[in-house]
Amino acid sequence: MSEALIFLDPNAGKSLQSQIREKLIQGIFSGSIPAGHKMPSSRRMAEQLSVARNTVVLAYQQLVDDGLLVTRERSGFFVSDTIPQQGVISYGPAAASVNDEAERRFWRVHCNPVTVNRRALQARPANWLQYPFPFVSNEYDPRLYPGNEWRECARDIFSAREVAQWATLGSNEDDRFLVEQVCTRLLPRRGIYVDSGQLLLASGLDQACYLLGELLLGKGRKLALVTPAAPETADIFLGTGADLLSLGQDSDGPVIDGRLHEADCVYLEPNVQNPTAVTTSLERRRQILQQVQSQQAVIIENDCELDFCYHANALPPLKSMEQGNSVIYLYQIPKIIDPGMQLAFVVAPKPVIRRLRALRYTLREKVPALNQRMLGKFIAEGHYDAALFRITQQLRERWVALGEALMYHLPKLKVRRASCGTSCWLELPEHIDAHQLQVLAEKNGLLLEAVGDGHAVRLGFSAIDTGKIEAGIKILANLIDGELEAAEENLHCAIGRRLSAENLANEMPGAVLLGTNTLGEYYRIELRPDGTMLGYSRNDVDIDETDTGRWWLDGDRWVRQWRNWSYGRRASFHVVIDGHRIKWFGETGKLIDTAIIASE
Numbered sequence: 001m002s003e004a005l006i007f008l009d010p011n012a013g014k015s016l017q018s019q020i021r022e023k024l025i026q027g028i029f030s031g032s033i034p035a036g037h038k039m040p041s042s043r044r045m046a047e048q049l050s051v052a053r054n055t056v057v058l059a060y061q062q063l064v065d066d067g068l069l070v071t072r073e074r075s076g077f078f079v080s081d082t083i084p085q086q087g088v089i090s091y092g093p094a095a096a097s098v099n100d101e102a103e104r105r106f107w108r109v110h111c112n113p114v115t116v117n118r119r120a121l122q123a124r125p126a127n128w129l130q131y132p133f134p135f136v137s138n139e140y141d142p143r144l145y146p147g148n149e150w151r152e153c154a155r156d157i158f159s160a161r162e163v164a165q166w167a168t169l170g171s172n173e174d175d176r177f178l179v180e181q182v183c184t185r186l187l188p189r190r191g192i193y194v195d196s197g198q199l200l201l202a203s204g205l206d207q208a209c210y211l212l213g214e215l216l217l218g219k220g221r222k223l224a225l226v227t228p229a230a231p232e233t234a235d236i237f238l239g240t241g242a243d244l245l246s247l248g249q250d251s252d253g254p255v256i257d258g259r260l261h262e263a264d265c266v267y268l269e270p271n272v273q274n275p276t277a278v279t280t281s282l283e284r285r286r287q288i289l290q291q292v293q294s295q296q297a298v299i300i301e302n303d304c305e306l307d308f309c310y311h312a313n314a315l316p317p318l319k320s321m322e323q324g325n326s327v328i329y330l331y332q333i334p335k336i337i338d339p340g341m342q343l344a345f346v347v348a349p350k351p352v353i354r355r356l357r358a359l360r361y362t363l364r365e366k367v368p369a370l371n372q373r374m375l376g377k378f379i380a381e382g383h384y385d386a387a388l389f390r391i392t393q394q395l396r397e398r399w400v401a402l403g404e405a406l407m408y409h410l411p412k413l414k415v416r417r418a419s420c421g422t423s424c425w426l427e428l429p430e431h432i433d434a435h436q437l438q439v440l441a442e443k444n445g446l447l448l449e450a451v452g453d454g455h456a457v458r459l460g461f462s463a464i465d466t467g468k469i470e471a472g473i474k475i476l477a478n479l480i481d482g483e484l485e486a487a488e489e490n491l492h493c494a495i496g497r498r499l500s501a502e503n504l505a506n507e508m509p510g511a512v513l514l515g516t517n518t519l520g521e522y523y524r525i526e527l528r529p530d531g532t533m534l535g536y537s538r539n540d541v542d543i544d545e546t547d548t549g550r551w552w553l554d555g556d557r558w559v560r561q562w563r564n565w566s567y568g569r570r571a572s573f574h575v576v577i578d579g580h581r582i583k584w585f586g587e588t589g590k591l592i593d594t595a596i597i598a599s600e
Contacts, residue, residue, distance in 0.1 A: 008049055016051050020059040028068055028079055039069065039077040125447070129463060132445040133472030137423030137460025140339035144391050149383035150374070157373045166373035172361040174201045175369060178376030182345055185379055190306065191320030192329065192347060200353050200360070202344045203367045205304065205332040209236045211356050212300055212328060212346070216265050217242035224263035226254050228452040230274045237267070249273065251520075253280030256291055265298045270318060272305040272421035275451040275458045279418045282315055289323040299327045305421040307334055307388055310396045314420065319347065328352065333375065336422070336462050337387050341371045395422065398461040398469060405473035407518045408566050410480075411593050415518045422462035428455050432480055440479055446472050470567075481590075491589035496578030501556050504575060508551070508558060513582060515595030525595075527551055535565060557587075 006023040008016055027033040039045075042060060046053040060077050063069040069077045128134050129142075156162065166175060179196045187194060202208040217223055219241040225234070227246040238244060245259040247266075254260070254268065268288070270280035280288075292299055301318045319329040329347035346356060360366060378384055399417070402424060406415050410426070417424040428434055434450035434457050441448055449458045461469065489495065499507065509529040516522055523537040533549040549562035559572040573584040573592060584592045 006049060008051070016049075017055050017059050017062075020045075020049070020051075020056060021062055024059070024063060025068065028083060033079055035079050035081050035083040037079045038075070039079070041076055125442075128447055131442075131447050133447065133468055133475065134463045135446065135448045135459040135461065135472060136463050137421070137449075137458060138335050139422075139460065139463040140335055141463045143465070144336060144394055145339070146337065146383060146387040149378065149381075149387065153374050153377040153381065153383070157370070157377055162373065166369045169369040169372075172357060172366060174199075174367075175372035175376055177380075178372045181376050181379040185384075186331075187347065190303070190317050192317065194347055197350045198347055198353055200346045200348075200356050201367045201372065202346060202360070203365060204342045205302070205330060205344045206232060206236060207360075207363075207365070208330050208332075208344045208346050209233055209300075210239075211359050212330075213237050213240040213242070214359055215352070215355055216298060216300075221264045222262055223265045223267060224260050225267040226269070226273055226276075226278075228275060229267075233267070233274075249276070249278055251278070253278060253284040254288065256284075256287055260288075260291060261295060263292075263295075263297055265300065266292055267300045267302070268318065269302045269305070271303060271315070272418040272423075274305075275423070275425060275449070276456075277416045277418045277421065277423060277425040277458075279315070279420075285315070285318055285321065289318060289321060289327075293323050293326055297326070300330065301327050302330045304330070304332045304334070305418075307420075308392050308395050308422060309420040310392070310399050311419045325349075336391060337384070338375070341367075341375065343367055343371060343375055394466075395462065397466045398464065401466050401469040402459065402461050402473070403519050404565075404567060405470040408569075409470075409473050409477040411518050412591065413518055415520065417519050423458050423460040425451070426457050426459055428457065428480070430455055437479065441476060444475050444479065446475050448476070489583075489591050491574055491576070491585040491591075494576045494578075494583060494585065494591075496576040496581070496583065499556070499558075499575040499577060501553055504553050504556070504558055507577075508553075508575075512598040513595040514598050515593065517593075521545075524598075533560065533562070535562065558584075 006020060008019050010016075012019060014022075024033070033039075039060070040048070042053050042056040045056045049056070060069060064071060064077070068080055068083070070080050071077055125131070128136060129140075157166065165177070169175060176196065178201070179199055182199060183194055183196060200211075202211065213236055217237060217240040221240075221242045222245055223237050223242050224245040224247050225237070226249050234244065242265075245263055247259055248255040248257070253270065253273075260266065266288070268280070270285055272279060288299075299318060303317045303319075306314060306317070317327075317329065318324055319327040330344065331347075332342060332344035335342060346353070348356070403415075403417055406413070406417075406424075406426070413429075414427040415424055416427075428437070432455070434452070434454045437457065438448055438450045449460075450456075451458045464472065491498075497503075508527050511527045513525040513527070514523070515525075517537070521537045523535060525536075526534045528534070531550050531552055533551050535547045535549065537545045547562050547565045549560060549565070551558065551560040553559065554572055556574065557572040558575050559570060561570045562568055572587060574587075574589075576583040576585065577597075580597050581594055582597050583594050586592050
């Protein structure tokens with residue numbers, strides 16, 4: 001045996017005994033340690049590897065138990081002679097090299113054409129989590145991952161009694177224990193009450209959409225969905241041969257127009273549309289349900305972003321509302337809780353579930369029984385609820401920090417930040433290319449995603465620490481500020497009347513200002529004569545927020561400082577009045593914000 005056969009890594013996450021055993025198995029099955037070979041004595045091996053002799057003895061004994069080594073009296077350990085009979089591939093002369101072009105021609109004849117959306121191939125860097133500012137959405141964060149709870153469940157399900165239950169599942173059968181947990185624990189909190197015959201498990205949201213596409217769509221059928229849409233979802237439905245109808249949307253959600261009226265099926269993400277982060281209002285949900293039912297169409301509802309809600313009054317799923325009988329409901333376990341299994345389920349009437357189950361069988365792909373039982377145990381033991389509560393608290397801090405950072409460093413850009421989910425949508429001026437910005441940002445350690453028509457980016461916060469959010473947004477602001485400065489009004493060419501110290505002293509006390517901040521929240525500010533301020537805002541789910549602060553004059557500049565808003569930091573501005581509009585310019589002359597001066 002080669003002296004250089006085994007290298008031990010003291011920093012590996014495995015014991016030395018496990019590493020020795022693993023390397024020996026690799027050597028045996030690769031043929032580098034042939035059948036019948038006499039192994040070095042445990043003493044000699046221990047000296048070569050600088051480990052305790054007992055470590056080698058235990059590794060040898062495990063291989064004996066596995067049947068890979070045998071012991072011979074007074075002779076030591078030998079590789080079993082039965083190894084060649086187990087299909088070990090012998091190494092022969094190297095295959096003759098093949099010309100690349102000839103090889104491509106050969107396989108081009110034998111393979112059917114395959115097309116893949118180029119955006120699907122533009123995966124983020126493999127080491128994305130090591131970037132200083134990973135603004136990615138719905139991703140795993142090791143600081144929040146409930147690893148101990150998953151290990152506890154894994155230990156429990158390998159008891160003899162548990163194995164006897166989940167290991168005997170039929171080839172197309174779902175774990176009854178998990179189905180019961182979903183029907184009694186997860187769905188009722190969404191206002192959905194069904195029995196086990198109305199639920200089907202899928203190995204991810206993509207498989208669920210594929211099954212539904214095969215069942216409901218096809219040539220001559222029309223599917224309406226909001227655009228821009230997640231490219232992977234659109235590609236799945238396009239693959240069925242159906243016609244895709246592009247739905248527009250406004251601040252209340254999908255627009256009800258002729259394209260919706262033509263649809264046989266409608267795909268909706270009412271809580272957080274991916275990628276634009278629009279939340280469909282309650283009234284618009286009612287209108288869509290009424291319209292779809294009147295035209296005898298079907299709604300596929302993706303409800304995967306409801307778990308992480310940062311306000312108490314989350315809107316109900318379409319499936320739980322009146323007239324929701326024509327809705328097929330999809331849900332996937334959040335990746336931040338379960339980055340590996342990504343199990344999803346479909347809720348639909350029993351005739352639909354029976355057909356979906358038959359389709360799933362034809363794919364020969366079902367959720368592994370082990371994963372089903374582990375997730376069922378995770379929910380039953382209360383770990384799922386506890387993890388959701390804990391993670392939601394952390395994500396809410398990040399959600400607030402991201403909103404504050406965007407308002408402070410990029411106040412001129414429009415942001416859409418839903419009250420749930422793990423990302424927001426940042427619109428860029430038309431002359432800034434989002435894809436170029438994405439490349440430039442990555443070079444500065446900041447990961448984001450260009451979306452839509454190339455004039456918007458998506459900023460996620462599920463994998464970035466709260467303390468890093470402002471620093472990352474500041475870098476992003478520095479990258480795009482130069483482009484903005486060249487295209488917009490500044491203090492030196494501002495239209496209107498620039499206020500001097502005397503003007504400020506006369507006109508600012510008692511003023512009431514109305515505006516919309518970068519998050520799309522409406523605000524009202526009262527500048528009281530005693531130098532205090534009262535601020536009021538209303539966000540996308542009609543939650544009121546208030547803050548107090550103080551204002552004063554510093555020469556020809558107006559200065560303000562809130563208690564909580566804008567990080568409670570002092571900021572000073574030059575002020576220009578243009579009719580009923582007030583404009584604030586920063587100390588460098590950049591336009592920061594505008595508002596309306598309210599009349600009595």
